[in-house]
Amino acid sequence: MKKILFILFITTFNFACKSKLTTEVVAPIATDENTVTLDTAQMKSAEITTGTLEEKEISSVLKVNGKIDVPPQNMVSISVPLGGYLKATKLLPGMHVSKGEIIAVIEDQQYIQLQQDYLMAKAKISFLANEYNRQRELNKNQASSDKVYQQSEADYKAQSVMISATKEKLQLAGINVDRLSENNISKSINVYSPINGYVSKVNVNIGKYVSPIDVLFELINPTDIHLALKVFEKDVDKLFIGQKLIAYNNNQPDKKHPCEVLLIGKDLSANGNTDVHCHFEDYDKSLIPGTYMNAEIVVRSNKANVLPEDAIVHFENKDYVFVKITDKQFKMTAINIVNEENGLIEIKSVENISNKTFVVKGAYTLLMALKNKSEE
Numbered sequence: 001m002k003k004i005l006f007i008l009f010i011t012t013f014n015f016a017c018k019s020k021l022t023t024e025v026v027a028p029i030a031t032d033e034n035t036v037t038l039d040t041a042q043m044k045s046a047e048i049t050t051g052t053l054e055e056k057e058i059s060s061v062l063k064v065n066g067k068i069d070v071p072p073q074n075m076v077s078i079s080v081p082l083g084g085y086l087k088a089t090k091l092l093p094g095m096h097v098s099k100g101e102i103i104a105v106i107e108d109q110q111y112i113q114l115q116q117d118y119l120m121a122k123a124k125i126s127f128l129a130n131e132y133n134r135q136r137e138l139n140k141n142q143a144s145s146d147k148v149y150q151q152s153e154a155d156y157k158a159q160s161v162m163i164s165a166t167k168e169k170l171q172l173a174g175i176n177v178d179r180l181s182e183n184n185i186s187k188s189i190n191v192y193s194p195i196n197g198y199v200s201k202v203n204v205n206i207g208k209y210v211s212p213i214d215v216l217f218e219l220i221n222p223t224d225i226h227l228a229l230k231v232f233e234k235d236v237d238k239l240f241i242g243q244k245l246i247a248y249n250n251n252q253p254d255k256k257h258p259c260e261v262l263l264i265g266k267d268l269s270a271n272g273n274t275d276v277h278c279h280f281e282d283y284d285k286s287l288i289p290g291t292y293m294n295a296e297i298v299v300r301s302n303k304a305n306v307l308p309e310d311a312i313v314h315f316e317n318k319d320y321v322f323v324k325i326t327d328k329q330f331k332m333t334a335i336n337i338v339n340e341e342n343g344l345i346e347i348k349s350v351e352n353i354s355n356k357t358f359v360v361k362g363a364y365t366l367l368m369a370l371k372n373k374s375e376e
Helices: 002-018 040-046 109-140 146-173 363-375
Strands: 029-032 035-037 049-052 054-069 075-078 084-088 102-107 188-192 197-202 217-220 226-232 244-248 257-264 273-280 292-308 313-315 318-326 329-335 337-341 344-347 357-361
Touching: 035 363, 040 363, 054 273, 054 337, 054 344, 084 188, 109 146, 226 292, 244 273, 257 292, 292 357, 313 363, 318 363, 329 363, 357 363
Parallel strands: none
Antiparallel strands: 029 035, 035 329, 049 357, 054 226, 054 292, 075 217, 084 102, 102 188, 197 217, 226 273, 244 257, 244 292, 257 273, 292 344, 313 318, 318 329, 318 357, 337 344
C-alpha cells in the first residue's frame, strides 16, 4: 500500500512540474493546515512577491451615526396670543408654506370688543385733549381750581394709555389699527406664516377653541437643518470646527452628503458620548428632520504599520496575511485591520510578525493552494 502511494505521489509531483500553472496552484506540500510549500516551478508561475511592514502616514476614518435635526431658530410653534375658535385652515403635515401666507382664521367676540374699545377711546381722546388744554389755560389765569385742572389732566392721560394698550393688543392679535374704522370691524383674525418652510405638525381641527398656550401648528424652515452626531469621549479630541465629513443613510448609501463640523458638545451623556453638530453644505429636499444618518469623518493622519491591499486575504470572515518562513514556504496568519486608505491597509501591530516578511503579491494564489490541499 505504501509503495502504491509513493508511486502516485511521484507521478503527481512530476506532472505538476511539467504542467503549465494557472493562478490556482496545484498539489502544494503543506507542513500543517496553515502552511503551504511550493516548488520552483510553482513559485515562478504564482509570481510571488514579498515585502515587509512599512511605516507611513495614513488617515483614519471615524464612523459615527446620528440624525438630522433642526436648530431652534428654524422651528416655529404657531399659537394665538388671545385665543379663539379655529374658523378655517388648509394645512396638512408636509405642506409647504410661504412667509406672510394666511395659514388659519380665528374668530372670537373678544376681537369685536377690542376694536370697539379702541375706536371709542380714540373718539373720546379729542374731547379730553381739548378739555385738558382749556383747563390748563384757565388754571394759569387762576380762573379754575387746581383740582379741576388736575382731574382733566388725569382723564386725558388715562385715555391715552388706554388707546396705546388697546392698540398693542390689536396688533398682537394681527389687526391693523391703521385700517380700522367703525365700518370694518371684524369678528375674526388671520394667522400668518412667519417663515418659508413646511408644516411638521397640525394639532387642531376646525371649530376647536384654542387658548393662548395651545400650539396650533409647528413649522420648519429646512434650509438650515443640521446633522447631530453622537461621538464617544475617546474620539472627541480627533475632531475640530470646520472639519469635513460625508453623511449618508441606509436607504441610499451611495448618495453622499458633504458636511462640515459646526459645533462640538462640551458635556457627556450617561452613555459617554456628546453631540457634534454639522452643517450640510448643500440643501437637499430629501433630507428630512429625524432621519437617522451615518457619517464618515477623516481624522488627522498618523504614522502606522501598513501593507498593500494585495497582501491581505479574506477567508471565512477573517483577514489573513502569508508570512514567509523559507523561500518556498509560507504560513497563513490572522491579523486585525485597523484602517485602509488609497490601497494601503493599516494592521494592528502584533509582536510575533512585526519583523517578518510578508507576501505582498500572489497572496490569493497561496490561499487557493492551501484550500485545495485541505480539500484533498
